Amino acid sequence: MTWLPLLGILIVVVGFMLKLNPMLVVTAAAIATGLLAGMDLVQVISTFGKAFNDNRIIAIVWIVLPVIGLLERFGLQQRAATLIRGMASATAGRLLILYLLYRQLTAAIGLHSTAGHPQTVRPLVAPMALAAAEKQHGTLAEDSQERVKAYAAATDNVGVFFGEDIFFAIGSIVLIQQTLAAYGYQLAPLQLAIWAVPTAIAAFLIHGARLLLLDRRLARSSLPRSDEAAPRTEDLR
Structure with a gap:
């Protein structure tokens, strides 16, 4: 070899x-x-x-991308942000928790293509999360904006990764089944899918807690610093 x-x-x-x-x-x-x-x-x-x-299904991306481009060209992100700004209780963390729940549930029944980074995160979820954060905390610094975008992308990853294993007719389940069979463990795909449920719940709780902590972190970063909160002596003269 x-x-x-x-x-x-x-x-x-x-x-x-x-x-x-x-x-x-x-x-x-x-x-x-x-x-x-x-x-x-x-x-x-x-x-x-x-x-x-x-794998001709890959060619679908060439249909999806022009559609997303046209939607963004005619103000999809702006309309999404305006919708979120009209919701009094919306925060970036709460919005992303709802998206995490949606992503896990749809992945669990095999609907992986209903969302994703190009389809929903970039044109919808990330702008809506940014709008919710700015509504609560005002204009965000550049690093805070990038952090919200990163959490939006991570939420999609966590949701689909831990949700898809609940759907027994997927390649990852077959891979796990064949690997276990090589070591003498004979399990049906449905058995593996059932045991993926506790992992998906744990992933939802852990990442949901991280999203709530994101709201607190954004709140702290939006507070004025001590040297900015009080006027300087020369400014009072």
């Missing part, structure tokens, strides 16, 4: 450390892995084409 094809993993690690374009890094790693495994360039490209053809 040759270990040279594993250098593709090193390319991925180094590329991400250098913060290069993820698509370019992964593509370069895949090509390098194929070449180091003894394939010629034509075989590598052919393998890419076959994988893409076998």
